[in-house]
Amino acid sequence: MGLEMDSVNLVYDIGKELQTYALKNINISLEGNRIVGVMGPSGSGKSSLLYTLAGLKCPTSGKVYYNEINYSDLSPDKNAELRRKDFGFIFQKHFLIDYMTVLQNVLTPINDDSKEAKMKAVTILDKLNILNLSGKKPHQLSVGQKQKVAIARAFIGEPKIIFADEPTAALDYEATINVMNFLKSYRKEKMIIIVSHDKSILEDADSIINMFDGSIISTQSGEEENM
Numbered sequence: 105m106g107l108e109m110d111s112v113n114l115v116y117d118i119g120k121e122l123q124t125y126a127l128k129n130i131n132i133s134l135e136g137n138r139i140v141g142v143m144g145p146s147g148s149g150k151s152s153l154l155y156t157l158a159g160l161k162c163p164t165s166g167k168v169y170y171n172e173i174n175y176s177d178l179s180p181d182k183n184a185e186l187r188r189k190d191f192g193f194i195f196q197k198h199f200l201i202d203y204m205t206v207l208q209n210v211l212t213p214i215n216d217d218s219k220e221a222k223m224k225a226v227t228i229l230d231k232l233n234i235l236n237l238s239g240k241k242p243h244q245l246s247v248g249q250k251q252k253v254a255i256a257r258a259f260i261g262e263p264k265i266i267f268a269d270e271p272t273a274a275l276d277y278e279a280t281i282n283v284m285n286f287l288k289s290y291r292k293e294k295m296i297i298i299v300s301h302d303k304s305i306l307e308d309a310d311s312i313i314n315m316f317d318g319s320i321i322s323t324q325s326g327e328e329e330n331m
């Protein structure tokens with residue numbers, strides 16, 4: 105059970121003169137509930153790795169499996185259904201719906217406005233210290249507050265895996281600590297994959313994948329073993 109990549113390459117601008125190998129021969133297996141950090145310089149392929157693992161980008165060659173299912177064996181509809189049921193996303197851009205309130209935005213993935221669902225949203229917003237914003241619209245919020253709403257939305261459907269691309273990039277120090285504590289509070293229940301430039305926020309990760317120039321150059325687990 106988990107995510108697996110088998111000889112994955114992701115090439116942009118195929119057929120053009122100048123191609124970019126965003127991912128080069130990636131072999132990786134991620135299992136169990138834990139926090140996985142993905143680190144590396146800008147352009148090293150971190151986002152590409154995350155989106156390919158989540159089935160949002162198709163590899164140019166190689167295979168990607170979720171619970172032993174090859175994404176490319178599923179129809180686009182089945183892929184979308186799987187993502188909706190099992191995955192939560194925190195993107196670099198927040199993609200909130202501007203005519204909806206914060207509470208409504210958080211509830212959109214589950215399409216449920218029962219009392220129970222609202223209570224769940226309230227609990228999450230409270231943990232992120234933004235319960236006071238639940239009636240506001242996105243345009244009334246700061247960039248960091250919007251980011252927190254997007255984080256709450258990613259958790260509402262109780263996904264099995266969270267894919268987070270620079271989830272704290274827009275946050276100040278205090279909000280970063282709050283969000284990291286929030287994410288860590290789920291580490292026994294979910295796999296949480298966090299892409300970040302910032303080494304300090306990944307200090308407590310259960311394992312780290314280090315990327316450079318489209319390749320995984322090393323992986324470390326909490327016990328500091330190198331593979």
Ligand SMILES: Nc1ncnc2c1ncn2[C@@H]1O[C@H](COP(=O)(O)OP(=O)(O)OP(=O)(O)O)[C@@H](O)[C@H]1O
Binds near residue numbers: 148
């Ligand atoms: N849509 C695209 N078309 C062409 N090249 C792309 C595209 N998206 C990414 N690339 C290239 O693929 C490589 C990996 O990009 P990627 O976004 O995965 O890096 P990253 O590690 O997430 O960087 P950052 O830290 O800046 O977000 C880069 O060289 C980038 O220029």
Ligand SMILES: [Mg+2]
Binds near residue numbers: 151269
């Ligand atoms: Mg990126």
